Amino acid sequence: MLSVAIVGPGLVGEALIKMIHDYSQSLRAITVPIQLVAITNSRKMIFGDSSPINPNEWKSIISSDKAQPADIPAFIKQLAQKHVPGKTAIIDCTSNESIANNYLEWLNLGFNVITPNKKAFSGSIDLWNQLRAFRTKQGAPLILHEATVGAGLPVLSTLNNLVDSGDKIIKVEGILSGTLSFLFCEFSNGTLNGKPFSEIVKIAKANGFTEPDPRDDLSGLDVARKATILARISGANIELDQLALENIVPEPLRPTPTADEFMSKLPEFDDHFSALNKAAYEKGEVLRYVASIDIENKDYRVELKSFPKSHPFASLSPGDNIISFKTKYFPNPLTIQGAGAGAEVTSFGIFCDILKTAEVSK
Numbered sequence: 569m570l571s572v573a574i575v576g577p578g579l580v581g582e583a584l585i586k587m588i589h590d591y592s593q594s595l596r597a598i599t600v601p602i603q604l605v606a607i608t609n610s611r612k613m614i615f616g617d618s619s620p621i622n623p624n625e626w627k628s629i630i631s632s633d634k635a636q637p638a639d640i641p642a643f644i645k646q647l648a649q650k651h652v653p654g655k656t657a658i659i660d661c662t663s664n665e666s667i668a669n670n671y672l673e674w675l676n677l678g679f680n681v682i683t684p685n686k687k688a689f690s691g692s693i694d695l696w697n698q699l700r701a702f703r704t705k706q707g708a709p710l711i712l713h714e715a716t717v718g719a720g721l722p723v724l725s726t727l728n729n730l731v732d733s734g735d736k737i738i739k740v741e742g743i744l745s746g747t748l749s750f751l752f753c754e755f756s757n758g759t760l761n762g763k764p765f766s767e768i769v770k771i772a773k774a775n776g777f778t779e780p781d782p783r784d785d786l787s788g789l790d791v792a793r794k795a796t797i798l799a800r801i802s803g804a805n806i807e808l809d810q811l812a813l814e815n816i817v818p819e820p821l822r823p824t825p826t827a828d829e830f831m832s833k834l835p836e837f838d839d840h841f842s843a844l845n846k847a848a849y850e851k852g853e854v855l856r857y858v859a860s861i862d863i864e865n866k867d868y869r870v871e872l873k874s875f876p877k878s879h880p881f882a883s884l885s886p887g888d889n890i891i892s893f894k895t896k897y898f899p900n901p902l903t904i905q906g907a908g909a910g911a912e913v914t915s916f917g918i919f920c921d922i923l924k925t926a927e928v929s930k
């Protein structure tokens with residue numbers, strides 16, 4: 569039985585709770601059982617007592633007087649008192665850096681750690697190396713983060729398999745942001761008659777594609793974080809700031825203090841984005857925000873480029889990611905494509921990591 573504790577039952581975390589519930593009704597759950605034992609958001613935390621938390625009731629419990637004030641050290645302490653760490657997975661569904669800074673401590677206590685949060689893996693190379701070392705320690709807990717790149721698409725498991733099998737990664741490239749894929753596929757879909765850019769950003773947010781703060785998407789930082797993770801797994805020990813990053817947020821909008829103010833000022837820049845779109849259109853091309861991780865030539869960049877309509881990036885469906893690995897084994901690149909953001913596909917990626925952990929800790 570794997571016990572699961574969720575930190576951050578937001579958009580993705582809530583979809584994950586539903587998935588755990590759906591799984592508990594399946595036949596597979598009889599041989600590989602998973603139970604939900606604790607949840608904390610930034611305000612309150614709850615624990616299952618003698619029985620697991622009923623995934624249909626967590627919202628009413630967390631807003632009842634059964635909930636305790638949220639406190640991460642106390643959350644971990646109670647978890648360790650009630651459950652065997654090696655048979656427990658802590659799932660960080662926040663985008664919070666200070667939560668991510670706890671992973672080493674949690675792993676050292678013996679807990680498995682699973683997360684879609686990119687902050688730790690794109691943080692300092694020193695932290696990356698310490699976290700990565702758990703992969704090769706005999707009997708160590710697992711640290712899995714498939715959903716940090718390409719949401720539920722099997723991107724990291726594929727790349728890890730290539731690296732583990734002795735393949736040599738030459739170049740990784742693709743469209744790594746669901747939000748920017750949605751924006752530019754909708755916006756530059758071969759016509760000039762689409763919605764204004766700011767309207768499409770609002771729809772991407774409503775679809776659950778954006779980061780909690782959409783400025784992280786539009787600045788290119790979220791893509792740069794994913795590219796850093798891909799580069800590091802591919803063998804390049806780079807820091808985030810070693811990537812050339814093109815920030816597409818117009819200069820005057822950058823100092824905007826809050827995400828809400830940013831969203832309300834964005835329509836003032838619709839003409840700026842229309843002009844970029846028109847310039848590409850007049851060349852018979854479309855805009856796409858792409859990552860290129862050239863391991864062989866040590867060149868790492870994330871940028872807005874235009875592509876002819878015959879290019880595979882041009883025919884992508886809005887919101888999809890596409891990632892190709894050019895390697896010694898795959899000189900004709902191995903390519904993965906599909907939905908790259910959204911609560912369900914992301915929680916699917918997390919759930920696959922939970923299942924792997926449940927199999928190992930059986």
Ligand SMILES: NC(=O)C1=CN([C@@H]2O[C@H](COP(=O)(O)OP(=O)(O)OC[C@H]3O[C@@H](n4cnc5c(N)ncnc54)[C@H](OP(=O)(O)O)[C@@H]3O)[C@@H](O)[C@H]2O)C=CC1
Nearest residue numbers: 576577578579580609610661662663684685780909910914
């Ligand atoms: N949306 C997508 O398609 C994808 C998202 N991701 C990643 O998934 C993660 C979650 O995103 P999303 O669900 O949209 O985020 P949300 O903002 O919807 O949810 C964040 C959750 O984290 C909680 N939280 C924040 N700070 C703390 C804290 N200090 N202690 C405990 N809980 C805290 C929030 O609680 P409260 O309500 O109390 O503030 C909330 O429950 C992010 O890291 C994102 O990058 C990855 C791949 C795809």
Ligand SMILES: N[C@@H](CC=O)C(=O)O
Nearest residue numbers: 745746747777778779
């Ligand atoms: N905001 C991100 C969500 C997944 O990481 C994206 O748009 O790709």
Ligand code: NA
Nearest residue numbers: 714717719721
């Ligand atoms: Na993935």
